[in-house]
Amino acid sequence: MLTKEQSILHFDFQNQRVHPDRLTRKTHAHYLPLAQQMLAAYRQGVGQPRRTLHKSIRLILQNTDDCSTRRIAAFCKLLDDASEYRKDTASKAAKLRERVFLLAATKHPLVQATDQLFDHAESEVKQQIAKELNREWDEIESVLFNDVIEFHPLIQPPKELDAGGLLRCYNVAQTQAALYGALSMTVWAERDFKQIMRYAKLARLMHSIEPHGTGYRLRFDGPASVVRSTRRYGVALAKFLPGLLSAEGWRMQATVLGPMQQRYALRLSPRDGLRSEVRNDDFDSDLEKSFYEAWQQAETAGWVLLREATILHQGQSVFMPDFTLRHPIHGDVLLEIVGFWTPEYLQEKGRTLNRFRDSGRILLAISHSVAESIPELGMPRIEYNTKLSPARVLKYLKTL
Known part of the structure; x- marks a missing residue:
């Protein structure tokens, strides 16, 4: 942007x-x-x-x-x-620059052509430094300021x-x-x-x-x-x-x-007439993505996990839970994941969940760090720390 x-x-x-x-x-x-x-x-x-x-x-x-x-x-x-530009993430340019400047400091002032007062020619000093570092001067000069954004070299133009x-x-x-x-x-x-x-x-x-x-x-x-x-x-x-x-x-x-x-x-x-191509990413967070990917690898006893497949209406309000868990015999269970966010957001989330508490079977997966911010709503809930595991969800589903 x-x-x-x-x-x-x-x-x-x-x-x-x-x-x-x-x-x-x-x-x-x-x-x-x-x-x-x-x-x-x-x-x-x-x-x-x-x-x-x-x-x-x-x-x-x-x-x-x-x-x-x-x-x-x-x-x-x-x-x-x-x-794409090459970036000096290892601070190699700064270390090289320090070495070059230390070697050059003893020769200052440098001049284009020597005379009776100044006897250190810039070109000769550069070659001496290159020899000391066992590198060509053109190579040294090309990477000397690679840690400065204006000097980042282009490695991949727009494809x-x-x-x-x-x-x-x-x-x-x-x-x-x-x-x-x-x-x-x-x-x-x-x-x-x-x-x-x-x-x-x-x-x-x-x-x-x-x-x-x-x-x-x-x-x-x-x-x-x-x-x-x-x-x-x-x-x-x-x-x-x-x-x-x-x-x-x-x-x-x-x-x-x-x-x-x-x-x-x-x-x-x-x-x-404005148009934009966007990356197709179905997940709001790494937490949801990791949970979905883990579910695909787990033995789920016939439960299928669908992303934002259900829209609930309650008067003039609408709610779209994060996941729908669907089973050919046991029907649908809606899964809403509540993670860390602002206090105001958590309060609004609590009001939304309370409004839709009777709109279907809703399972709450709540981060342990914010569990106290979500009041008891009469909905089943499970808590997680950093990741939500399919095993925790399946344990609840087995009770149905």
């Missing part, structure tokens, strides 16, 4: 709307060949440091009248995110990204950046509801759900009371956006804090 310094927002003060920067085919067709040139610069620049690649991008875009420095910086960030894809990424990234200042978001979903819910949970967003017409309304609210940081909440909403864009049949409105602390509306729907 982009940083706040790379985002471009256009505020409509009269209508209280905010419009993220967007490149369109009609107005910005000239960016397509420029995107091809930018990708070519990276694909031909393997081994070059990050700052050299960024300079190449600036040269490509510098004569484009409508391309601001922020837009240039945004393209550099997106290309970097799609690439599957084409020019059109780069421009689409730009539009999505600018919209994500607009959400950094979001206070709340409402999504009306007519289709792909489970998919939208899954990505909301993956982004760890606090939400409420209620039926609305033929679909559902999801509200993501409360940064001040829930996560105590508008910025952090906005970043979570930004992470959720690609998942939302990959769905169909929805519309969204977010309230964004703008200039003079005024509130502005950001509205989106599939008609806006």
Whole structure:
């Protein structure tokens, strides 16, 4: 994602709307060949440091009248995110730099050409250091600052990204950046509801759900009371956006804090043409993923584990448990995993569970660290420490 310094927002003060920067085919067709040139610069620049690649991008875009420095910086960030750089995780560069500087210190000052006052030529000292370290100087120089981000060498340019894809990424990234200042978001979903819910949970967003017409309304609210940081909440909403864009049949409105602390509306729907490909990951956390994988390897006596397969309704409220355990004879048991989160979240979780206590057979798996925060609800519960084992769940299922 982009940083706040790379985002471009256009505020409509009269209508209280905010419009993220967007490149369109009609107005910005000239960016397509420029995107091809930018990708070519990276694909031909393997081994070059990050700052050299960024300079190449600036040269490509510098004569484009409508391309601001922020837009240039945004393209550099997106290309970097799609690439892979060699990073000095073992601090080898710092150790090498210390050795080189210590060897060179006794020869200072270094000059291009010696004279009567200065008798240490830079080129000669470099060769002496290279001989001392038993390495070629060009090799030493190429890795001397590998621990500085601007000097990280490119080892893998963008693989599957084409020019059109780069421009689409730009539009999505600018919209994500607009959400950094979001206070709340409402999504009306007519289709792909489970998919939208899954990505909301993956982004760890606090939400409420209620039926609305033929679909559902999801509200993501409360940064001040829930996560105590508008910025952090906005970043979570930004992470959720690609998942939302990959769905169909929805519309969204977010309230964004703008200039003079005024509130502005950001509205989106599939008609806006933003699309995003997301990684297909069915799990909200490593805990759920490890439990699911362990279940597939266990002897489960005919119980099948399904991910978010059941939606419960209670008046104007909706609840989708984490798993459904299904057996051809014993029917369905719903499994909800409660892990560590904020006190406010746990209180809301307790209210939700209490509301749906009579909506089916619900088994609670509660982290030992928060067990006291969930009141007794008349539901069976099991506790776990760091991992939830299938054996604990199966032990309960055998009692049915």
